[in-house]
Amino acid sequence: xxxxxxxxxxxxxxxxxxxxxxxxxxxxxxxxxxxxxxxxxxxxxxxxxxxxxxxxxxxxxxxxxxxxxxxxxxxxxxxxxxxxxxxxxxxxxxxxxxxxxxxxxxxxxxxxxx
Amino acid sequence: xxxxxxxxxxxxxxxxxxxxxxxxxxxxxxxxxxxxxxxxxxxxxxxxxxxxxxxxxxxxxxxxxxxxxxxxxxxxxxxxxxxxxxxxxxxxxxxxxxxxxxxxxxxxxxxx
Numbered sequence: 001x002x003x004x005x006x007x008x009x010x011x012x013x014x015x016x017x018x019x020x021x022x023x024x025x026x027x028x029x030x031x032x033x034x035x036x037x038x039x040x041x042x043x044x045x046x047x048x049x050x051x052x053x054x055x056x057x058x059x060x061x062x063x064x065x066x067x068x069x070x071x072x073x074x075x076x077x078x079x080x081x082x083x084x085x086x087x088x089x090x091x092x093x094x095x096x097x098x099x100x101x102x103x104x105x106x107x108x109x110x111x112x113x114x
Numbered sequence: 115x116x117x118x119x120x121x122x123x124x125x126x127x128x129x130x131x132x133x134x135x136x137x138x139x140x141x142x143x144x145x146x147x148x149x150x151x152x153x154x155x156x157x158x159x160x161x162x163x164x165x166x167x168x169x170x171x172x173x174x175x176x177x178x179x180x181x182x183x184x185x186x187x188x189x190x191x192x193x194x195x196x197x198x199x200x201x202x203x204x205x206x207x208x209x210x211x212x213x214x215x216x217x218x219x220x221x222x223x224x225x226x
Contacts, residue, residue, distance in 0.1 A: 041219050043217050048214050101170060101172075104157040
């Protein structure tokens, strides 16, 4: 089946540093979403992207929908301890019959050292 | 107010048992889902219902039977539980079948 390659798998950074993670696919996607999951909780939507080239910010978070429609990145600026968690990219394949068959990346585990 | 709530939070049971997980959403959404997250945190869709009608069934063993009594509820019944069923199961909902998902907090199922 279709897969998303999300990298890096994990990151350990100092508080205040900027973070960048990305997802790539071999096929075209209509939608890219970025979620964050805290321990013992479900994923929470951070940013949704719907058009190729779209650049969207949510506070210290910025995400872009790649021009080729096959990739997306998420940047976090000036990281703080509460940014700790697992970040997932998710994409809606172009040919999914109109139904929400989001495919998730394997996640980027972020640890922030105070 | 919890938007997507699922119960129980934790479920520990013996192999061979039958168990159910319940999900309710108060967002007024038309579409609900069940996702499975394995020990490596990989999330995969299992089922989706739109207005009580099954629209996605992703090659899940027929021991798993979803039921949607109304569009605000989607329950998951699992028969003859196996060790490999151990995972975290997430319920989710969206406004329509092609909209962004809102997740519940998960049910951690442990089969012994």
